[in-house]
Amino acid sequence: MRFIIQRDQLMESIQHVMRAISARVTIPILSGIKIEATTAGIKLTGSDSDISIESFIPKEEDGIVHVEEIEAGSVVVQAKYFPDIIRKLPLKTVEIMTDENDQVTIRSGGAEFHLNGQDTVEYPQLPVLHTENSFEIKSDVLKDLIKQTVFAVSTVETRPILTGVNMKLEDDFLHFVATDSHRLASRKLPMEATSDQINFTSVVIPGKSLSELNKILEDSEEKISISVTENQILFQTNHLYFLSRLLDGNYPETSRLIPDQSKTIVYAKTKELLQAIDRASLLAKENRNNVVKLQTKENNQLEITSNTPEVGEVVEGLSTVGKEGEDLKISFSAKYMIDALRIIEEEQVKIEFTGAMRPFIIRPMDNNYILQLILPVRTY
Amino acid sequence: MRFIIQRDQLMESIQHVMRAISARVTIPILSGIKIEATTAGIKLTGSDSDISIESFIPKEEDGIVHVEEIEAGSVVVQAKYFPDIIRKLPLKTVEIMTDENDQVTIRSGGAEFHLNGQDTVEYPQLPVLHTENSFEIKSDVLKDLIKQTVFAVSTVETRPILTGVNMKLEDDFLHFVATDSHRLASRKLPMEATSDQINFTSVVIPGKSLSELNKILEDSEEKISISVTENQILFQTNHLYFLSRLLDGNYPETSRLIPDQSKTIVYAKTKELLQAIDRASLLAKENRNNVVKLQTKENNQLEITSNTPEVGEVVEGLSTVGKEGEDLKISFSAKYMIDALRIIEEEQVKIEFTGAMRPFIIRPMDNNYILQLILPVRTY
Structure with missing residues (x-):
């Protein structure tokens, strides 16, 4: 094998594939x-x-x-050294070649590296996906779907299925749902007529896979092709092929968790509410689970409070945009509320409560495709 | 106590004093x-x-x-919470007040914090320095002196005196020296006639103190007043008062370590040499002490090599600007060489060797005020 390649181009590709490489692998190669x-x-x-x-x-x-003087061949190089070497080379082009003993020579200007490579026959063959279940969405839209849900996956392995994001196709909507059983994030995307050829209904993609994919994808309108089989999902662009296993098991039916009526509705400015809760949580870090209290007040005011006796207390007063229904006192995790509000780009949010001990719903105003649900904490 | 203060101004001061506050303190207050x-x-x-x-x-x-409506008073607030609270407040101004129980109220817009404060009578009194031993230098010059020496202090406590930087005043030069006994960094600054009133000759300032001071000082021409007593040193600007203890004991006499003759002199481009050694060190990280080899070659060429059998080897070829004297093979720590070259802003450096087992000297070309010394490693 031998070729001369543009260093920047090579570096970008290295950074992409490095996202799949872990220091703790069971198969050494x-x-x-x-x-x-x-x-x-x-x-x-x-x-x-x-x-x-x-x-x-x-x-x-x-x-x-991008590449010149190619002589076909292949080799496996150590991911611990190769990226740093390429990044630090002195010239814009790099020559890479191997000899019959899989010794890799990397040359650029006055720098010459000889690395011990490995034969690619030992490298596991990636499965080739045979599926008709393909559809396309834009890269920036897929990034949104991921960002708006993946933070809510469970990080503990007690129920492994909850460490994934549930991707469903129903009623001409592509639907991403994630929950760790204390909060839930849901995002729907209306699909165009292409859905004829798709016949998967529900798969669960590991949260980690989506997080890594999100880091690689560009915020562009480039089309991503998504293909689903029973065990695997493939995200494919022009030059990128991202394959992830799917999680085994049935994802819980989450739609029944979502209350269909409410007793109190609060309309608030997203950023103001987010910042008030963020401040209130400053003194909540040492109490159980970062809990803050929210209380409706006269004249469309909200009060958010938190209290740690050894440290002090905080009272945040906030004007809402409007309030409907009963007065309310409720306690919840400031972290969950911050996570939920952070992904909402709309200026205003609508929060629907059904009492102090029932889950409540946060939605952007005038956007029914995003829904966040949080379970309160019993403190009153 | 009560006052209304500009938040940005307060935040900057908080960040400065936080540099002295450690999570592990023996005196709780x-x-x-x-x-x-x-x-x-x-x-x-x-x-x-x-x-x-x-x-x-x-x-x-x-x-x-900057401050309005001041009512005199004092309080001690917990450094774990106070900075975050101030940074996240909603308005540009903050009202801070205390009650008779040292409860601190912090108010800004709709946010109101109540923090448990402590009485300042328990806070240790800072010593007042009585000294005539004062001199002034510019802030940016002091930052240079620190950056060009402090990296070479010892990080182990086997010889505590070496964890400090030796500041001397001799022959109308202010002289900073640091060594960890494997390498040495020295920087001299010609002083003006003001030195009449100074009568300290040599003190040792903890490296950590200088690193923190460097982070606070601005890269400006503002004058810093430096005052020295037997146990302490004070750096003072218009609004900042930075006091550090000095290290006890005698700093070793380092001048005799510096060879006064050389057998090989190499002139090289600083950045090229730095980058070549940085690359060569990539494969040296797993061998003992990050060692690379340097060898003079025909036609004013240098070769820098490193080799870790399990990984591979690297050969860096480099054209020097010139060479005088004997040919040379020498091994040294790539880290020490990188540290030494990094602080040299001049385009070219002069390296003076006195044989493979003797310390060698790195200086910027045409600048005798900076000197770096490195002890080689025996490998040949």
């Missing part, structure tokens, strides 16, 4: 990056068995030459 | 920030016994009002 050179270009692969990422650098694209 | 209000303005104090910092916010300065 997976601590490496697989490099494959063909006449079409260079393909890098990283995998930790759960996630596999391939990044392709075409020989030439839009008239710009 | 030192985990707090002391606030004193007088008709002149507000003074904040932070201290961990070793370092004490006072920051003063005048009531009014250059026609700009």
